[in-house]
Amino acid sequence: MVAPAIKPQTDARPYEAKTLSIATALLGATREKKNLFAQMRDQMRWDDKIMDFAMANPGLKVQLFRFIDALPALRSKPEIARHLQEYLSADEVELPNVLKGLLNFTDPDSAPGKLAATTVAPAVETLAYRYISGEKMDQAIKAIERMRKDKLTFTMDLLGEAVITEEEAQAYLQRYLDIMEQLSNAAKNWKTIDAIDVAEGKELSKVQVSVKLTAFYSQFDPLDEAGSRAGVSDSIRTLLRRAQELGVMVHFDMEQYKYKDLTLAILKDILIEDEFRQRDDVGVTLQAYLQDSYDDLKDLVIWAKDRGTPVSVRLVKGAYWDQETITARQNDWPSPVYSQKVSTDANFERMTRLLLENHEYLYAAIGSHNVRSQAYAMAIAEELKVPKRNIELQVLYGMADKLAKTLADQGYRVRVYTPFGELIPGMSYLIRRLLENTANSSFLRQNLEDTPVETLLAAPEFAPGDKEQGGRGDWEPPFPNAADTDYAIAVKRAEAFAALKAVRQQIGQRYSPIIDGEAVTTETFFDSVNPSNPKELIGKVGMASQEQAERAIAVAKAAFPAWAATPAKERADILRRAADIMEARRHELNAWMVLEVGKPLGQADPETSEAIDFCRFYADEMERLDAGYAYDYPGETNRYRYFPHGIGLVISPWNFPLAITTGMTVASLVAGNCTLMKPAENSSVIGAKIAEILYEAGIPKGVLQFMPAKGSTVGAYMVEHPDIHMITFTGSRAVGCRIYAEAAQLRPGQKHLKRVVAEMGGKNGIIIDESADLDQAVQGVVYSAFGYSGQKCSACSRVMVVESVYDTFVHRLVEATRSLQVGIAEAPGTTVGPVVDAAAQAKIKEYIEKGKQESTLALAMPAPDSGYFVGPTVFTDVAPDAVIAQEEIFGPVLAVIKVKDFEEAVQVANNTDYGLTGGLYSRTPSHIERVQHEFAVGNLYINRSITGAIVSRQPFGGFKMSGVGSKAGGPDYLLQFLEPRHVSENVQRQGFAPIEGVD
Known part of the structure; x- marks a missing residue:
């Protein structure tokens, strides 16, 4: 079927004279006498x-x-x-x-x-x-009735930004069903007002509500398109059916950009179903500050023509500009919004024209406080003789009251967007309105400050280069991190799922150690299996023997002089090529992590970004350090330079099998050390992929040895070997301490003291004080505690909550956790996948049994029986010195500790042997200041989750029993892989020396 053509846009210029005439009259009627x-x-x-x-x-x-x-x-x-x-x-x-x-x-x-x-x-x-109609319905109804006296109608929005539990999602639906009934009952007593209740002889709904699609389902996520559709669609249908029974119009608001495409897709599919296809009392919203909103409107016109019955399109400029810009910058994504307000205004007019020139297919609801924007719509409507049913003008409650009344006096149906609800959930809405009213670019502010009329009413034009700037404007990041995949983009989701299918065709192969560039045969093998389904073999990995380890060390020793002499720029360029290869194979690498270590896609993708960042960052850092330092005096030159140690052994973990393994390995290599890479047994296939990429990028064969091996035997042998200069380890405290002790022993033939860099986990806590934003706090704790099943060394395993908010926090925490989906890692809706293996599963279950003895089990989520699953578990009333509050569990188990006040919270937060990550949720400036000095952790996060450190931006690493060494991804990390040397030369000869500046 060929899509119907969109009516071509007419030239905008014929509307300009009428626009200015209408706008000048509106401006005169709305301007205050005093500034x-x-x-x-x-x-x-x-x-x-x-x-x-x-x-x-x-x-x-x-x-x-x-x-x-x-x-x-x-x-x-x-x-x-x-x-x-x-x-x-x-x-x-x-x-x-x-x-x-x-x-x-x-x-x-x-x-x-x-x-x-x-x-x-x-x-x-x-x-x-001023901006919220009331906390109670009787207050809101009185506000509505006052508006109706001025011939203004309304749409009611229930305040509340964050739906973080399924309990809250169901409550949101029920509240709207109740609101519609209450308003409908009130409307029975309202006298019909032709200007707003009748159009073209047809009665319109006296009641309209505006709803947020994401509030119907707490796990709404574009990555899980099918699950999100299923999660919201029944609620949408229930709402629409009840609205029809009551004679209520329903309008669907638009939220953040990441939800836009899926929101439109879901609504289009539902509204074209036979049950709803004839409904014209439904609306959707488009935001003109989005660069692709014009194309979205064109698509809606085509869809509406096919549907056969119009829906309303509320056209607004958009309320999340700051948030969208910051989100794009933080993720190194192109900004979805125009960077200049004038471009948004120009796009708004362009969309207004398209909407009104297709008014028989889509009804227009023009939402703006800009007099010119409204005048432009009025000019087009009058020129095209748009029927009264097909257009209305909209303003926000408490903003531009005079404009609303003036527009109504011109004979237009004017609708006031009317928020209703309590102040706490409405705070985000209020702040957006305050920002809008106080912004220098705000039309309302400029109008109140007597900006010249010709400036206010000038026709907007797109700012030059607005799209090409990618939303950054003149801002450049200190280090350009690799961008995570934006799964809100359908083609990216398709690529990810295609990669999963392709990798599935490659599982079950054999992988061997690689020594001097050649794969070697082994007597023993390790079966790496899918923790979501242990019957599925991911790869059969050959385990190196002690003799093979001895040969690998000898090969590395022989290759060292040439590699150390290789210019730092050449070594750095190899890392950059490796980064490019990883970027090209991003979806494939993600898929291997999903299958081999059970890491859901949304957790795997940022890890690939981190691995890429390590390559590029350490390449830059090595070039910086290679320049050395010069301290020259008359007659004397002083040079401070860095040289590699020799042979490095990298022992990497399974929980970040790509990022940490890559980071430790390439740091050692770029510094000029020959390196033996020993991955964790149960992530050895991913280790093999890293080696493959590094060889392809140009690492000489003898410089990198890929050494999968049993840690307790061959791994220990390599640690003790006298020719090993440095051991870089990430893993358990027990193994790390053993390596530290063994490395300190001087072996026969050893002419150096071994360096050890060891990261050994944490018992990480988050403080929730009495001023915390509990929406943020609950979401942050849940993500930090249960992301990748609590198997991150940075995961939150304890939360200290001040008693005044304890009960409220715990209830929402438990319900938010209950709303998570436990399942196989490759299912797009999974938020909690398996733990890594049977041993980990058994150990975590032992801790859960211990927790039942010493505290209150608030929640134990069910989990599938088919794999190594442990359901998210929450304990409350936990004593600060309880076993589950002190020992690292490395699984989805969270201990909630009640504290009297902030002072006690800080004391409890510091009462463990570890010092890796910690967090605070607070809006008290003195608390935010104090934790920066008193919370003894290597990485402290305030009002955000405590996992997901980004290279360069958040160098990662702790102290106490969390580890020894500098921070990965930081400016001094590479120094650990280098020996500093100083050379001082007397440049005098027979009493003379060159002096700068003297001939």
Whole structure:
């Protein structure tokens, strides 16, 4: 079937004169007589002053909005006063005199402190309810009825950003079913108003609700397209059926970019089903700040023509610009949004024209507070004689009230987007509105500040090069990390799944040790199996013998002089080629990790990025270090340079079989050391792939020996060998300590002391204080504790929760964990896969039994019987010195410890032998400052998950019993693989020497 053609766009120029005429009239009717600042000074209301302060001082705005974000969690006046003082006393904040006076107290519990709290907290609440219609339905209904008196209709949005449990997803659906019924009952008493309730002789729905698709399913994830469809589709159908019974229109909001394509695909499929195909009381949203939104609208026009019944398209500019830009920069992705607001405005007009020129297929809902944007839509509508049913204009509640009334007076149906709900879940919405109102580029702000009319109403044009900048503008990262796969893009998902199928065709092969570039035969083999299905052989790996280890060391020793003499630039370029090969084989490498060590795709892909980053970062670092240092004096030159040790032994783990193995190996190699790579037995196939890539990149055969072997025998032999100069190890504490002790022994013929770099795990904790954002905290703890089944050395295994939020946190934590999907690693919906082998499974189960004896089992998730599975397990009421709170479990087991206050939380956090990673969720500046000095961990993460360190950005490594050595991916890591040497030369000859600058 050939898709119907889209009606070609007309030239925009004929609309311009009418647009300016309408916009000038609108502007005159909506402009205030006094400017904003004079108005605020006259009113002297604190809610107005807060906005005044925010617009006048960017540094103060940031701190004010952070305080406002924290305010709903604060439970007493002294707490409010303390946080107000902490936020606004920051060095970068320039305070107006009225705030200086308000904050002039030393004790938050004093009368002046309480006065400050009493002054500011109600002002923020008043400010919030400018943009939120009410906490209770009767308040919201009264607000709606006031709007209806002004001939304004509404769409109601239930506040609440994060649905992190299936319990909350079901509650979200039920609340909307209740809201629709309550509003429908109220609407029975509303007199019909032709301007908003009737169009073209047909009655319209008096009630409209706006819903978020992702709130119907807590595990909504583009990677799991089928599972996400199944998770939301029944709720959507239930909502639409009930809405039809009640005569309610349903509009589906658009959220973050990563959800856009899947959201549109799901809605298109449901709305074309026979049951819903004739419904025209349904709408979807498009965001003009997205660079591909125009194409999305064209696709919707084609789809709507085929459907045969129009749906509404709410066209907005978009509310997540900062978040989308930051997300893109953090992930090294092209930005999905236009980098310049003028480009968004231009795209909005382009989409407005396309939408209205196809009004018989899609109804237009033009959402903007920009007078020109609305005037442009009105001009087109009048020129094309668009029927009243086919267009409406929209504004946000509490913003542009005068514009809304003026538009209604022009005879247009005007709908007010009306948020409803409690302040805490609505805080994210409120902050977005405050940011919008105080942004320099905001039309509302420019209008209030008497920006010249010709500037306000100028036709927007796309900024030159906006798309080509990739969203970074003039920002460049210090180190360009490899970009993780964006699984929101359908073609990337298809490539990933195709790679899984291709790798499945390669499993079961034999892999041998490689010595001097040649595969060698072995007497013993290790069967590497799929932990999701142990009956499935991934590879049969030959285990090197002691004699073969002796030969490998001899080969490396012979190759060392030439490799050490190889210019650092050549060694670095080999690593860069290896990185390029890994990038080209990314999906394949991901697939091997999924199958051999049970790592779900979403966890495997960032590991491939990390391996690539290690290659490129260490290549750069070696070139930097190779330059050395010069300290010259008259008559004397001083040179400080680095040289390799000799032979390095790398003993790598199975939990990061690609990234850690690659990182340790290439660090040793690029420094000029010949290297023996011994992978963990149960990830030896992935080790073989790394060796294959390094050889292909150009590592000389004798320089790298691939040595799969039994650790307790041949591995120990290599550790003790006198010709080994350095051992780089990641693994268990017991093995690491044994290697450290053995390496300290001087063997016959040994002329050096061995270096040991050892990372030996952790018992990592996260503190949740009374001011924490519990949405963030629960999500961060769940991800940190159960990502890759808790088998990351950085995983959260203990969480210290202040008693005032303990019960609330624990309930949401348990329900969020219960919502996770346990299953085979290659299933796209799996969030918790298997543990690595039977021994790990048995050990974890022993700890769970111990936990049952010493604490309360709050949750034990069921797990499949077919593989090495352990369901996520949560213990509460755990004593700080309990076994499960002290010993590394290395599995999906979480201990929750109740503490009295933040002081006790820090003490408990530090009461283990380990010092690897830790975290804090808090919105208290003094707590954030204190943990940076007092939380004894190598990597501290604040208000984010504690796993997923990124090369260069977050160098990784700990101390105490977590390890010895510098941080992987950091500026001094390579120094461990090098010997510094200094050469001082007297350059005088017979009393003369060259002096710089003298002929």
